[in-house]
Amino acid sequence: MRGPVRKALYWHPDNGDAICDLCPHHCRIHPSETGLCKVRNFTEDRELYSLSYGFFSSLASDPVEKKPLYHWKPGSMILSIGSIGCNMWCPFCQNWQIASGMEKLELTRIDPDDIVRIAKERNLSCVAFTYNEPMINYEFIADAAPILRKNDLDIILVTNGMICKTPLEGILPYINAVNVDLKSFSNEGYRYIGGDMETVKKNIKIFFNYGIHLELTHLVVTGFNDHESEFNDLVNWVASISPDIILHISRYFPAYKWLKPPTSIGLMNSFHDIATRKLNYVYKGNIDGAVKTFCKNCGKTILERKGYRTVLKNLTQNGNCSFCGTDNGIVI
Numbered sequence: 001m002r003g004p005v006r007k008a009l010y011w012h013p014d015n016g017d018a019i020c021d022l023c024p025h026h027c028r029i030h031p032s033e034t035g036l037c038k039v040r041n042f043t044e045d046r047e048l049y050s051l052s053y054g055f056f057s058s059l060a061s062d063p064v065e066k067k068p069l070y071h072w073k074p075g076s077m078i079l080s081i082g083s084i085g086c087n088m089w090c091p092f093c094q095n096w097q098i099a100s101g102m103e104k105l106e107l108t109r110i111d112p113d114d115i116v117r118i119a120k121e122r123n124l125s126c127v128a129f130t131y132n133e134p135m136i137n138y139e140f141i142a143d144a145a146p147i148l149r150k151n152d153l154d155i156i157l158v159t160n161g162m163i164c165k166t167p168l169e170g171i172l173p174y175i176n177a178v179n180v181d182l183k184s185f186s187n188e189g190y191r192y193i194g195g196d197m198e199t200v201k202k203n204i205k206i207f208f209n210y211g212i213h214l215e216l217t218h219l220v221v222t223g224f225n226d227h228e229s230e231f232n233d234l235v236n237w238v239a240s241i242s243p244d245i246i247l248h249i250s251r252y253f254p255a256y257k258w259l260k261p262p263t264s265i266g267l268m269n270s271f272h273d274i275a276t277r278k279l280n281y282v283y284k285g286n287i288d289g290a291v292k293t294f295c296k297n298c299g300k301t302i303l304e305r306k307g308y309r310t311v312l313k314n315l316t317q318n319g320n321c322s323f324c325g326t327d328n329g330i331v332i
């Protein structure tokens with residue numbers, strides 16, 4: 001990277017150091033050093049900078065189902081972009097090259113107007129900040145979001161939910177849909193992977209109460225979070241907010257430093273059964289076969305996907321069930 005190029009928001013000086021207030025780690029950063037996410041640098045001139053501002057590692061046109069978002073504009077294509085770095089350190093990270101191996105990556109310089117241009121050229125009406133943790137690239141999102149919205153582009157965040165309340169509130173008005181990765185339901189589990197469960201839970205509630213389209217992903221990792229009691233607690237907590245919150249239970253495959261066997265199909269089925277007792281919309285991810293959405297009222301199939309392709313839609317113009325008219329939280 002050739003940064004620093006943008007002064008960081010949300011930090012304060014303390015005894016010659018910077019305390020970063022963007023995420024719950026609240027890193028103390030000495031001059032010439034970076035925080036845990038490696039993309040916020042406190043320089044000798046005592047200013048905190050975002051090193052990843054405008055630098056992107058990945059850009060692709062994706063089906064929205066790939067994020068995954070199953071109830072938000074099903075069947076649509078979106079522009080996915082990703083930067084570098086992360087504020088957690090999951091040993092089973094599926095995107096570890098961009099989350100942790102930034103030195104070896106080729107990065108492209110992109111500004112918000114480039115994103116608008118690329119989206120329009122590809123006839124896409126939505127941009128997802130995804131692949132790595134977008135919140136640590138906060139300043140870029142904060143600068144780009146009003147420009148994207150002004151150009152009729154929707155905004156999706158795919159996030160681990162590890163951000164402090166005040167900065168989160170600064171971008172909420174611009175966000176249309178979010179997928180939060182709820183990685184564990186134990187404080188110990190979250191500590192192990194460098195996260196804070198209470199922050200993530202609070203932020204899920206903030207997204208929900210703000211009325212942003214919300215879906216959750218839970219990767220079931222062999223030997224990490226594959227205990228039935230923990231999963232029961234997770235499901236009960238989600239259901240206590242709303243049984244209509246969409247939950248994706250994703251199958252893990254060995255990646256990065258975690259080489260335990262893939263999640264067994266039996267466990268995936270058992271967790272799916274547990275979740276469907278309390279929640280109306282539960283999906284198994286990273287498993288072959290068609291994935292259906294059933295109307296919570298009449299039980300008929302209203303959406304069906306094969307791979308990431310939506311192949312059947314029984315929806316009214318406003319996204320309700322075309323058989324009985326029920327609202328299943330599907331945004332068209």
Ligand code: SF4
Nearest residue numbers: 020023026027035037
């Ligand atoms: S955003 Fe980065 S530097 Fe700031 S507190 Fe979080 S991990 Fe530390």
